[in-house]
Amino acid sequence: xxxxxxxxxxxxxxxxxxxxxxxxxxxxxxxxxxxxxxxxxxxxxxxxxxxxxxxxxxxxxxxxxxxxxxxxxxxxxxxxxxxxxxxxxxxxxxxxxxxxxxxxxxxxxxxxxxxxxxxxxxxxxxxxxxxxxxxxxxxxxxxxxxxxxxxxxxxxxxxxxxxxxxxxxxxxxxxxxxxxxxxxxxxxxxxxxxxxxxxxxxxxxxxxxxxxxxxxxxxxxxxxxxxxxxxxxxxxxx
Amino acid sequence: xxxxxxxxxxxxxxxxxxxxxxxxxxxxxxxxxxxxxxxxxxxxxxxxxxxxxxxxxxxxxxxxxxxxxxxxxxxxxxxxxxxxxxxxxxxxxxxxxxxxxxxxxxxxxxxxxxxxxxxxxxxxxxxxxxx
Numbered sequence: 001x002x003x004x005x006x007x008x009x010x011x012x013x014x015x016x017x018x019x020x021x022x023x024x025x026x027x028x029x030x031x032x033x034x035x036x037x038x039x040x041x042x043x044x045x046x047x048x049x050x051x052x053x054x055x056x057x058x059x060x061x062x063x064x065x066x067x068x069x070x071x072x073x074x075x076x077x078x079x080x081x082x083x084x085x086x087x088x089x090x091x092x093x094x095x096x097x098x099x100x101x102x103x104x105x106x107x108x109x110x111x112x113x114x115x116x117x118x119x120x121x122x123x124x125x126x127x128x129x130x131x132x133x134x135x136x137x138x139x140x141x142x143x144x145x146x147x148x149x150x151x152x153x154x155x156x157x158x159x160x161x162x163x164x165x166x167x168x169x170x171x172x173x174x175x176x177x178x179x180x181x182x183x184x185x186x187x188x189x190x191x192x193x194x195x196x197x198x199x200x201x202x203x204x205x206x207x208x209x210x211x212x213x214x215x216x217x218x219x220x221x222x223x224x225x226x227x228x229x230x231x232x233x234x235x236x237x238x
Numbered sequence: 239x240x241x242x243x244x245x246x247x248x249x250x251x252x253x254x255x256x257x258x259x260x261x262x263x264x265x266x267x268x269x270x271x272x273x274x275x276x277x278x279x280x281x282x283x284x285x286x287x288x289x290x291x292x293x294x295x296x297x298x299x300x301x302x303x304x305x306x307x308x309x310x311x312x313x314x315x316x317x318x319x320x321x322x323x324x325x326x327x328x329x330x331x332x333x334x335x336x337x338x339x340x341x342x343x344x345x346x347x348x349x350x351x352x353x354x355x356x357x358x359x360x361x362x363x364x365x366x367x368x369x
Binding site: 020 | 256259260262267271274275278300303304306307308310311318
């Protein structure tokens with residue numbers, strides 16, 4: 001199955017190259033090209049895609065603003081001619097970084113890497129090692145070379161670490177090989193809520209919220225712009 | 239006997255090895271890109287001029303950044319570096335301090351535009367002969 005994508009890019013030549021590379025690969029289907037963040041977000045509100053090719057510097061809002069507003073987690077490949085964004089890219093857990101102009105060879109390296117990640121995510125040997133019963137109070141995660149039982153109620157929050165997810169409890173953190181997307185499907189419900197591209201939080205554990213930050217037992221969790229509304233409706237605000 | 243046609247050789251001012259890798263011998267597409275460059279550059283450069291004249295340095299930096307990307311697609315990797323330096327200076331210098339660099343940038347941009355105009359013509363002739 002082809003990877004569906006959109007291109008968010010304000011330079012037409014760059015977008016044309018990308019589209020051409022996608023077509024040539026026969027692995028990636030371009031669902032649309034948008035010259036700015038607002039138009040891309042409008043599309044993404046209606047339709048989900050597997051991958052975003054995202055320019056950083058665009059008129060108005062930039063690529064990181066789009067990531068802040070996203071309410072789900074497609075794969076992200078940043079396309080920019082500035083290397084200074086590497087740190088931000090790391091913070092936002094982008095999947096790859098293509099420095100413009102890039103060749104077809106470099107493009108294919110990025111796509112192959114994504115395909116390998118996708119294969120790992122759906123492979124039964126590498127997926128989240130729990131036996132998730134939607135209504136059960138616990139789950140098992142594969143960490144520290146064993147299966148560890150975690151009571152859902154003990155989990156404060158989950159943090160994405162690229163191909164790994166960190167489960168944070170009051171006393172200890174556990175890192176397991178999986179993705180936040182997998183966790184979303186297994187945990188989101190009554191008590192767990194995705195509040196940022198990289199964080200899922202246990203609502204029962206929130207101490208307070210100040211501005212765009214959630215405080216959970218001394219930990220600070222950012223609230224993504226696109227998740228604010230969801231969070232507000234889920235909180236019991238008097 | 240079929241005549242073997244020599245490959246297109248890009249101007250020595252351009253990063254030819256990069257362009258060969260980028261276009262992979264597709265001179266038709268190279269012609270399209272060079273044509274688009276000549277169409278787009280004046281539009282983007284007008285933003286640079288407006289920003290400089292109005293001393294709007296953040297916009298000036300962003301506009302030069304866009305031109306820098308554009309230069310890369312036609313093989314002006316050295317000019318990309320100059321743009322990057324100018325872009326960096328936009329965040330620390332004032333318009334007056336940037337004057338000399340700005341004049342240099344204009345000169346280099348005009349030279350680049352001229353080279354691409356010639357390359358575009360050469361590509362058109364080359365591709366025309368192919369038909």
